[in-house]
Amino acid sequence: MSASVRNRRTFTALLAAGALALTLGACSSSGGSSSSSASAADSSSAAMSGATATASAATAADQPFGSACAAVPKDGAGSFSGMAKDPVATAASNNPLLSTLVTAVKQAGLVDTLNSAQNITVFAPTNDAFAKVPKADLDALLADKAKLTKVLTYHVTPDRLSPNALAGTHKTLEGGNLTVAGSTPDFTVNGNSKVLCGNVQTANATVYIVDTVLMPTS
Numbered sequence: 001m002s003a004s005v006r007n008r009r010t011f012t013a014l015l016a017a018g019a020l021a022l023t024l025g026a027c028s029s030s031g032g033s034s035s036s037s038a039s040a041a042d043s044s045s046a047a048m049s050g051a052t053a054t055a056s057a058a059t060a061a062d063q064p065f066g067s068a069c070a071a072v073p074k075d076g077a078g079s080f081s082g083m084a085k086d087p088v089a090t091a092a093s094n095n096p097l098l099s100t101l102v103t104a105v106k107q108a109g110l111v112d113t114l115n116s117a118q119n120i121t122v123f124a125p126t127n128d129a130f131a132k133v134p135k136a137d138l139d140a141l142l143a144d145k146a147k148l149t150k151v152l153t154y155h156v157t158p159d160r161l162s163p164n165a166l167a168g169t170h171k172t173l174e175g176g177n178l179t180v181a182g183s184t185p186d187f188t189v190n191g192n193s194k195v196l197c198g199n200v201q202t203a204n205a206t207v208y209i210v211d212t213v214l215m216p217t218s
Contacts, residue, residue, distance in 0.1 A: 015211035038060050064186040087115035088205035100130040108148045119160040120205045125213045154216040160206050176216045
């Protein structure tokens, strides 16, 4: 066999080996890219799922909670969305659960005070809560403006409390303290007043509707 023939065969073999190496390299590169893409897609999907869960939890935390929330009108000025547009005394006047409280607030001359306050929390007794007070005592309270003002301002704190910040002891506008225990959706105030519908938003306040009238200790 001549040298030229041997050279051609050697060159052909080298070309074949090179082509095989390139083919294997390309396959390996393609497989790595596919694996990386799949991993990136999984990470992206997990991130989106986490963001969705976080958003859902945040949305739930922003909503009113409690058994009595079902009694709030579904639409109109007395609904949750309607109350959110008005300052707290006006908002309460549109809620059928709070008509006795609104009468008391008017009797004490506190409508403008509550409506003009900023970022407060109001513990709002229902009509049934006032009905627990003996009629003679309630009539005497409504007739005594100074005492009525003291009782009503004891239901108001100067800070706007979210459900996460509700548990604890809080100074009231009356000057005394009230204590909230529990966690969403089961809170009690001063040990015996239950939150029936909480985290109700008005234009200037967060409202927690309670089942018992709160009385200051002094």
